Amino acid sequence: MPVPESMQFFVDQSRCIGCQACVQACTECDSHRGQSMIQLDYLDRALSPQTAPVVCMHCDTPTCAEVCPADAIKRTADGVVQTARKPRCIACNNCVLACPFGVPKMNTAMGLMMKCDLCYDRTSVGKKPMCASVCPSQALYYGTREEIERLRPRSRPVDTFQFGAQTITTKVNVMVPRESALQAFDVLAGLTPATRADEDPLLAMLDVRDCAPEGVGP
Amino acid sequence: MNRDPGPNGTIAPDGRPSTEQPRWRRDFPIGVDADEYVSRRDFTSFMVLISSAFACGQLWIVAQNAWRRRRGEPPLKEVARLSELPVGGALTFRYPTESDVCVLVRLDERRLVAFDQSCTHLSCPVIPRVSEQRFECPCHHGSFDLESGRPTAGPPRRPLTRIRIEVVGDKVMANGYA
Numbered sequence: 001m002p003v004p005e006s007m008q009f010f011v012d013q014s015r016c017i018g019c020q021a022c023v024q025a026c027t028e029c030d031s032h033r034g035q036s037m038i039q040l041d042y043l044d045r046a047l048s049p050q051t052a053p054v055v056c057m058h059c060d061t062p063t064c065a066e067v068c069p070a071d072a073i074k075r076t077a078d079g080v081v082q083t084a085r086k087p088r089c090i091a092c093n094n095c096v097l098a099c100p101f102g103v104p105k106m107n108t109a110m111g112l113m114m115k116c117d118l119c120y121d122r123t124s125v126g127k128k129p130m131c132a133s134v135c136p137s138q139a140l141y142y143g144t145r146e147e148i149e150r151l152r153p154r155s156r157p158v159d160t161f162q163f164g165a166q167t168i169t170t171k172v173n174v175m176v177p178r179e180s181a182l183q184a185f186d187v188l189a190g191l192t193p194a195t196r197a198d199e200d201p202l203l204a205m206l207d208v209r210d211c212a213p214e215g216v217g218p
Numbered sequence: 219m220n221r222d223p224g225p226n227g228t229i230a231p232d233g234r235p236s237t238e239q240p241r242w243r244r245d246f247p248i249g250v251d252a253d254e255y256v257s258r259r260d261f262t263s264f265m266v267l268i269s270s271a272f273a274c275g276q277l278w279i280v281a282q283n284a285w286r287r288r289r290g291e292p293p294l295k296e297v298a299r300l301s302e303l304p305v306g307g308a309l310t311f312r313y314p315t316e317s318d319v320c321v322l323v324r325l326d327e328r329r330l331v332a333f334d335q336s337c338t339h340l341s342c343p344v345i346p347r348v349s350e351q352r353f354e355c356p357c358h359h360g361s362f363d364l365e366s367g368r369p370t371a372g373p374p375r376r377p378l379t380r381i382r383i384e385v386v387g388d389k390v391m392a393n394g395y396a
Contacts, residue, residue, distance in 0.1 A: 061231045065248045074250045077227055082250070166231065 002078035003123045006144045009132065010157055011055065012175035015139035016040075018051035022131035022140055029119065029130055035107065037083075037116040038131050053140055055131065056081060056103045056116035057161075058171035064095035064104055064115075072113075079171040080120055084113040100163045100187065118171075153178070160184035226252035291394045297332075298322060298390040308346040310335060313381060313392045320381055321346055321353075322390065323364060332392060333367050334379035344378065353378065 018040060026036040039054040062081045065073040072088035073095060075081045084095070084104075091111040095104040104115040119129035123142075127133075132142035141148060148157065157173030162184045176182050227249015230239050247253050292314030303309060308323045311332075322332045323346050333353070335343045342357035352370060353362040360372030367378035380396040 061229045062248060063231075066231060071246050071253070073248070074253050075227065075248050076250045 001124050001126075002076065003080055003118065003120070004126075005078070007123070007142065008145060008148075008157075009055065009058075009118065009129065009172040010141040010143075010148050010175055011053065011172060012139050012141070012152070012155065013050075013052040014175075015137045016051045016053055017137050017139075018042075018049065019136060021134045021136060022053055025130040025134040026116075029121075031121055032114055035114060037114060039103075039105070053131070053135075054101065054103060055140070055172060056118065057101050057168075058118060060169045060171070063098045063100060063166075063168070067094045067098040069094060076120070078124075080118045080123070081115075082120065083115050083117045086112060089113055100161070100166070100168065148175075158182060158185065162186045162188070164188050228252070292392075294384075294391055294393050296389050297392045300385060300388050300390055303330075303390070306348045308348060311392070319343065320392070322383070323348060325365065330383045330385065330390060331365060331367075332381040332383050333362075334381065336379075337374055338369070338376040338378060339372070339374040 020040055022038050023036045023040055026038045027034060029037075037056075041052045041054055043050045043052055058075075058079055058081050060079065062073065062075055065075060065081065068084075069092060070088045070090045072084040072090075073081065074085065089112050091106060091108070091113065093106055093113075095113055095115075096106050104113050106113050119127075119131075123129055128142045129140075132140045135141070138151075141151075145157070148155075152175060154177065155175040156178045158176050159170045159173045160183065161168045161170065167184065174185070226236060226244060226247035228236065228243060228247045230236070230243060236244070295313055297311035297313060297320075298309060303322070303324045305324055305326055308321060310319055310321050312318060313320050313332075319335045320332055321335045321344070322330060324330050333344075337344050337355040337357065337360055339355065339358060339360050342355050344353040344355045344360075344362060346364065347354050348364065351364045353364060353367070355361070355372065355374065358373050360374040361370045362368060362374065362378050363370050367380050369375060369377060382393045382396040384391045384393050
């Protein structure tokens with residue numbers, strides 16, 4: 001059974017409280033016990049306790065699969081990019097280097113790349129992914145677009161990202177303030193040394209400029 | 219941006235339809251369904267190739283058999299002097315070619331046996347243990363009967379290849395396979 005088109009994953013990094021519940025829940029999964037497929041990143045630990053959960057964005061055009069020389073990363077028809085196929089993965093690290101979101105991680109001991117597959121064993125039978133089912137602040141939310149619009153009237157989902165000349169559309173959405181004029185995250189723009197917030201692409205994803213009150217942001 | 223996956227479940231990064239994509243993109247699709255799909259043509263060519271490989275193997279065996287039969291019996295060849303081999307002694311000789319090592323054992327005054335020295339399991343050279351009445355293969359502890367060459371223990375299932383021995387006066391002659 002495929003993951004229904006209506007069910008989508010929403011990430012709101014600004015809601016993350018860094019409790020690691022998603023990491024623990026992911027680690028408990030039977031298909032990869034002891035190994036978390038979700039990463040909890042600190043944006044700038046010296047300046048802020050803000051954390052950001054990083055799940056696979058499930059790109060429509062997965063760069064990891066494009067660069068895989070062993071043909072190991074596949075995308076199901078419902079738009080979920082699966083983890084590397086064990087018999088094919090040659091642990092070459094191409095996907096780790098290529099993914100613009102930094103999602104795939106190499107398990108060197110196993111010689112296998114493992115990444116988030118949207119808990120395909122759960123979502124394909126109508127359950128929520130592990131991380132979304134435990135997240136206490138609902139920074140990770142799995143549901144329909146109507147539900148998220150009702151629950152978060154001040155936010156709206158964005159699923160288009162700009163990496164230089166590369167435009168990436170994803171199955172997973174990132175929440176931004178409703179009023180922001182943002183149509184696509186220009187991730188590389190965050191690398192220009194304009195402000196502290198702009199130096200970090202993750203801070204740019206949070207779009208601090210739109211969240212900040214008048215006179216505080218750049 | 220085109221977000222509709224083509225017939226092979228792949229959206230190319232340049233967004234153009236699958237018909238305008240290079241050939242390799244069709245050969246290495248990203249979509250699971252297309253990756254697991256085996257076309258009738260691919261299946262048929264696989265079957266034809268595998269079957270013809272099997273057929274060629276059979277023909278090769280037939281050809282080898284015919285060639286072996288035409289080669290005829292190996293020649294008569296002197297391999298040792300009877301006076302130089304004491305009772306219970308053993309020696310190696312090369313028969314019928316220089317690359318075939320055989321072992322000759324003198325069981326008693328009148329009886330001599332000779333076998334190809336390669337074990338019938340994985341062709342390690344067997345060692346005669348005359349006091350224990352057996353040949354031993356040190357590789358996997360295979361064991362053969364000293365007189366008949368039949369396997370008695372270990373992994374070998376076929377007997378050692380026996381070589382017919384004739385004694386003419388003092389000469390020990392090998393005369394083909396028994």
